Amino acid sequence: MMTSFLLILGIFLAIGLASARKATGDREDYYLASGSVKPWLAGLSAVATNNSGYMFIGVIGYTYQTGLAAIWLMIGWILGDFLGSLFIHKKLKEATTATKEASFASVMARWHGEDFQIWKRIAAVIMIVFLIAYAGAQIAAGGKALQGVLGFDPRAGAVAVALIVIVYSIAGGLRASIWTDGAQSIAMFAAMALLFFVGLHGLGGMSGTIEKWSEVPGFLNLFPDDLLLAGAAGVALFVIGWMFAGFSVIGQPHVMVRFMALDDDKDNMVRARAWYYAYFTGFYLLATGVGMLSRIYLPDLASLDPELALPTLAVELLHPALVGLILAGIFAATMSTADSLVLSCSAALTHDLTPQRLEKPWLLKAATAATTLIALGLALSESRSVFSLVILAWSTLAAAFAPLLTLYSLKRKVSEPIAIGLLVLGVSIALYWRFGLGWHNNVYEGLPGIVIPLIIGWALSTKVEPKVTEHQTSVPS
Template sequence: MITTISFVVILSLFLLVGLASGRKAKGSRKDYYLASSSVNPWLAGLSAVSTNNSGYMFIGVIGFTYEVGLASIWLMLGWIIGDFIGSSFIHRRLRRATAQSGEASFAGVIARWYGDTFGVWRRIAAVIMVVFLVAYAAAQISAGGKALEGVLGINPWTGAVAVAVMVLIYSIVGGIRASIWTDGAQATAMMIAMTVLFIAAMAGVGGLSGAIEKWSALPGYLDLFPDDLLLPGLLGLLLFIVGWLFAGFSVVGQPHVMVRFMALDKESNMAKARAWYYGYFTIFYALATGVGMLSRLYLPDLADIDPELALPLMAVELLPPILVGLILAGIFAATMSTADSLVLSCSAAFTHDLVPQRLETTWMMKGATAVAIIIALGLALSENQSVFDLVILAWSTLASAFAPLLTLYALRRSVTQPVAIAMLVIGVSTALIWRFGLGWHTSIYEGLPGILAPLLIGWVLSRPRSVAHAETPPEAAGEPASG
């Protein structure tokens, strides 16, 4: 009972924060989808990292680490380094292009980067976003259901419905601003929850020395080389690391994450936003990896059930009820912070990129958000897939679709619309064939070839743009900015 009360109280606070954002809502599409580009750097950074981490970190990564052991550290290092590389030259220019184009969606900004329209590319991009963002949101809702099942023993459908209903309420009221505001509160809960569980788990095994002694007794658990590498030895490990480096770089192709930086108040504040983002990300990912490895010591038989239940089950075993409620709220916070972002990006893709913009009314934007949540909930309730696998599939496909073209633009190169369409199709096809046709995704992240293949083709078929031309607002170049 105490666990449930603690959980409900914390979730209620998140909901109140989201509803409070509605007082600042202006009803315009730029406000609903970009918060009128007025978000402070600390909040933009925390919101982006909270959205990035998601239920994937609490459920998927910890389950993966439970099974793999120390070798999962390469996933962490590769992801953060790859993410940092992408942000070093893309984020600021994306924020600038957002201001210059007057667009309110991720695909819209890319389509009008140099004042072009790229209408066909934009609609194809919107379809891909709708499909994979909804699948991604389903994974987050599913993670909430797994958490509730692991802690309270309640049917996972209940948790999935709870996530969907809460996200629906505050997303419709406040749009992206509600999502960003709640992300700030959720990021705090996520960090506290993971820290508390890590400290409790480490103390229970006698500190670091005790943990190392127990891990050493598990065959291969402290090996740095994963046992399913595509190639043996150091070369196989390097390919594995580079694969996850591309997984981190793939952040630039995730509409729901990048929209946070598009909503930043000033381009000059990007360095501050990135500092908040990477400071939090590094600490949180390290804690998640530690908790995942420690969970193997407390729950040695979980591999035969579902490793993705490791965190909630370990919380029940180690913590008093009130803190178990905090852990459960932290997991729900992670799932909601991403689910709301996904459905709002899906809504933007539908109302702003796919259908004629004259239909983009306030009620249509909110209606599209509701429909996206309902479809995602339906998928979450009907599927029994690994959260980790489903997130990586959506993540890699979105990255393969958008990261190559966005990279070229950030490097001040331009392409024609047919080339842009070819890059998108080649990227998505390559990633899907790598996963489902060749089955090599367990050894090398499918986003690596999915990004490289269209990027190389696009580079050959692109042309350089001068700095002056690349940074000229479309209005000044004689092109009307939409919006």
């Protein structure tokens, strides 16, 4: 078990370190891989970053408790994610090329040729706070995996994730993150598929598995009783809420930077999206299936910690060498997101928050190491579940950036005071919805956090007129 785990982990580390051979040391290369990422790699990297420890630990734990109705979360999430990608990803890449900026906030601050300095610094603070919280959740997920498989203190796994992320992120920046994501995505899919099919076989195939599921009260009910509204209306509201969770990907700097770093060749964005959604759909279906299988194999886990379902199930069903693959898959998921988060956080610190940009390579790397260590500290002290902590960070970042990015992509323009107002309003609504009203269990807080600022922003925005070329303005002779 330990041998196979360390072998696969060593491969990831070697790939990350190998990327350093192409590093130039400047900020565009460190944070955007010089804008030269191929579409298949951009797609796999983005989906590996998105399908993090949240998927291996959080979603499987949620499915363990919820049953088949958890499929509605998947449907809403992927549909919302896809709708956002239809008109935003390409516009963000075009703006990145036009502004020649290396960070998510800086590109948005200079989208229309202006420079929203105050907005950018407020955005940087929000990103640093919530990206570090998000990274802490990923690092904690690695610790839970080690606890579930080997019975180790979860803090040991958290430290291991953080140290590996520091080593290869410092060595190769975003390129190291993306290269390792390619290998990690393969390990993640293989681990999930292996566990699903072995678990299915152990229960006598699909017919035997369905029979077992039907014995758990309400487990196959597509219309659970605990929704805000009964029946199909409640499911529809739930799906719409999670559509906004999927749409919220456009507000996640660590995911969108993959598309910002994409090679400029024609149709590359379409190819990257094809890789992304093909993998995403298959992987999410497998994760949902494994979560449901774990309820049959591990009925007593409900009273303990359902977020340990996947690693515990692996120990129950697989040969120790294959358990090492599962553990490596979980570590791959946590690392593929954690490294992306700390790099985006580092970019916010060195390029968006400070009065003058920090350009020296050693300062960029020092910022990456510092943010990783802070996230590790949070992981070692945080008792909140991985699922809830990730959703909190995800929804807050979405409420902060998705409204303005949507307006920009729809060719609308606002002043800096309005942009600041939309950012503060979105974050305030999302946090109050969760902590003040407590309605987040029924309707995802990102929905009002995105929709209300978007409506207000549209009313206060102006249409961006197309630039008139000399040819268009010339008078025929």
